[in-house]
Amino acid sequence: MQTVNKIATIDREKCSLCMTCIRVCPTKAICLDKSGDEPLVLIDDQKCLACTICMTRCPEEAVSMEPREEPLPFGIDYTLADQIEVERICRKAHMHPEQIICYCRRIQAREVTAAILLGHQTPEALALATGMRTGCGVLCITSVMRLLKAAGVVLDKAPGWQWYGTYMTIWDVPKEIADKYPEYYLGEDLIAMRQVFPEGE
Ligand code: SF4
Ligand code: SF4
Secondary structure, eight states: OEEEEEEEEEOTTTOOOOOHHHHHOTTOOEEEEOSSSSOEEEEOTTTOOOOOHHHHHOTTOOEEEEEEEEEEEEOOOGGGSOHHHHHHHHHHTTOOTTOEEETTTTEEHHHHHHHHHTTOOSHHHHHHHHOTTSSSOSSHHHHHHHHHHHTTOOOOOOOTTOOOOOOOOGGGOOHHHHHHOGGGOHHHHHHHHHHHSOOOO
């Protein structure tokens, strides 16, 4: 378990209701409330993990990070999931279960895998359950997608401005490319990686 001590806060005088923050929040913590006389952008204090992504994207500089009254705990107990399944899915995704896959939050592959097995089966649900993707939010989507794929989860198109793209890793390089460019030693890299991470089924 980790805790977060800040929360995104919106300056209503500056907010132009452009919706950008709603679209980019990795935990879906922001919504548009139309129940009052004036529409308002609201932040769910149980979902904001203070990643600052909304703050850095807001065109009006209307978002700031403020101290929370009480720290918010987040994270998942990976031991609640079937450990044999956790191991199998991590191996299938070419990851060691204890491998850190979100450096900003120091989250291990087994935590995200356990969260998938416990029913959190989109990148946004995994972000909220584990904190994954609530740091820089740049590289970790690839690890999330690899684990979801290894677990057999098929996703719809990413909502809003979320991004479900991945980048190529050594495991994805076609043999003909490795053979065509021997100066990059891709084939040798793959042999070495297979010794470290024997392929799961
Ligand atoms: S991004 Fe900024 S201006 Fe746009 S809705 Fe969010 S707080 Fe308001
Ligand atoms: S989780 Fe990040 S993007 Fe979402 S409201 Fe909190 S600071 Fe903003």
